[in-house]
Amino acid sequence: MPLMKSWVPSANTPDTPFPLNNLPYGVFCSTGSDTQPPFGPYCGVAIGNMILNITDLEHEYFQYNVDPVFDIGCWNEFMELGPDTWAEFRAKLTEMLSENSPYQPEIETYLVAQSDVEMLMPFVVQEYTDFYAGRQHAANMGAILRGSPDLPANWLHIPIGYNGRASSVVVSGTDIHRPNGQMKAPDAEMPSFGPSKRLDIELEMGAIVGTASKFGTPITVDEADAMIFGYVLLNDWSARDIQGWEYQPLGPFQGKAFGTSISPWIVTTAALEPFRTPTPPREKDLLPYLNSTVDGLYNIDLEVLMQPQGAATATSLSKTNYNRMYYSAAEQLCHHAVGGCGMNAGDLLGSGTISGPDKSEYGSLMEVSWAGREPFTLDTGETRTFIEDGDRLTLRGAAKGDGYQIGFGDCAGTILPAVKHP
Numbered sequence: 001m002p003l004m005k006s007w008v009p010s011a012n013t014p015d016t017p018f019p020l021n022n023l024p025y026g027v028f029c030s031t032g033s034d035t036q037p038p039f040g041p042y043c044g045v046a047i048g049n050m051i052l053n054i055t056d057l058e059h060e061y062f063q064y065n066v067d068p069v070f071d072i073g074c075w076n077e078f079m080e081l082g083p084d085t086w087a088e089f090r091a092k093l094t095e096m097l098s099e100n101s102p103y104q105p106e107i108e109t110y111l112v113a114q115s116d117v118e119m120l121m122p123f124v125v126q127e128y129t130d131f132y133a134g135r136q137h138a139a140n141m142g143a144i145l146r147g148s149p150d151l152p153a154n155w156l157h158i159p160i161g162y163n164g165r166a167s168s169v170v171v172s173g174t175d176i177h178r179p180n181g182q183m184k185a186p187d188a189e190m191p192s193f194g195p196s197k198r199l200d201i202e203l204e205m206g207a208i209v210g211t212a213s214k215f216g217t218p219i220t221v222d223e224a225d226a227m228i229f230g231y232v233l234l235n236d237w238s239a240r241d242i243q244g245w246e247y248q249p250l251g252p253f254q255g256k257a258f259g260t261s262i263s264p265w266i267v268t269t270a271a272l273e274p275f276r277t278p279t280p281p282r283e284k285d286l287l288p289y290l291n292s293t294v295d296g297l298y299n300i301d302l303e304v305l306m307q308p309q310g311a312a313t314a315t316s317l318s319k320t321n322y323n324r325m326y327y328s329a330a331e332q333l334c335h336h337a338v339g340g341c342g343m344n345a346g347d348l349l350g351s352g353t354i355s356g357p358d359k360s361e362y363g364s365l366m367e368v369s370w371a372g373r374e375p376f377t378l379d380t381g382e383t384r385t386f387i388e389d390g391d392r393l394t395l396r397g398a399a400k401g402d403g404y405q406i407g408f409g410d411c412a413g414t415i416l417p418a419v420k421h422p
């Protein structure tokens, strides 16, 4: 599919993350300036370097319900209307924003510049589950922590996951304090308490469940695929020292509960449709309940960058692709619901850390620095093993089409010093 042209000029450049082909959904506000009073939060759609205010246009153009769905600054109520309404809304938006659209004079005044607003969480995260579904990441973690890249016995049969915290999922730009916690060095007799010394990132994609499944009722992978509303970039900040001490035998807890960052724009499955790609060949046949007819992954280029405090530019640490995953979000969602767990609109599923086979494709500092044994050098000349206070970590992602791209917007966060515990 080629670039679709819009009457918004900035949407027609090959390097914009937000051409008419994309139309991602976000929530924005303004704290005001000398010339403009505060406004929002509003639901909006990105087009080029602008945002179309959907909350203000709802009454005139987008009535799907007796009650407004865009009035409270989150996309959850719209998601709940289901895939037919998602498609109808997207078709209408495409018509309204296309080159030579008769709508231009009426809606032009509902555009605001992205540079004039602040982005907020695009949806209310109902529940958050994080998986461990990257083949190379799992092999690397085994090699680093257990001396062997062999996978756990269940890994090729189950998309392994744990229930994370929705309360600490934050939008890109939110600063994160280095967490305090309990940890124990291998040779220490007693555990200690204090700021994590092994603070890390995890490069992931987040899948957003758009329609609910019923409590007590399993779903197929194909049904799960149709329930997914869209995707964001997701950084599952991880304190490796806290995690290492606490996570046997029940899994991650405080080491991953202090913050999870997501990119501000929900990129819809409709926009990503041309980039679908199958999961890699199964090394062992999956049990039949995990079979599907859909290509569940997407071709999305991903990058991790680190910028120390005061540095003029960020250093690229890693480049990989979402197509490296072993399990798709649809397989994960099917597995999640198979025992009867009801899934809801606004549930967020972390893919698991995405790493490719080459060292240049590793999606965590644990892997890049091989647990701190191999420091890496930034463009400033400084070296790092894990994150230091003041470092800004950014995830980037884009599906590359024919003369256009489907971008996600940065998923960034700066690490602040630990809060002093009384």
Ligand SMILES: O=C(O)/C=C/C(=O)CC(=O)CC(=O)O
Residues within 6 Å of the ligand: 130, 131, 132, 133, 134, 137, 138, 141, 142, 145, 202, 204, 236, 238, 252, 351, 352, 353
């Ligand atoms: O294999 C281990 O001991 C540890 C694994 C992880 O920390 C992986 C994890 O947190 C899940 C993921 O995002 O892939």
Ligand SMILES: [Ca+2]
Residues within 6 Å of the ligand: 067, 068, 069, 070, 071, 072, 077
């Ligand atoms: Ca409402």
Ligand SMILES: [Mg+2]
Residues within 6 Å of the ligand: 130, 131, 202, 204, 236, 350, 352, 353
């Ligand atoms: Mg993770």
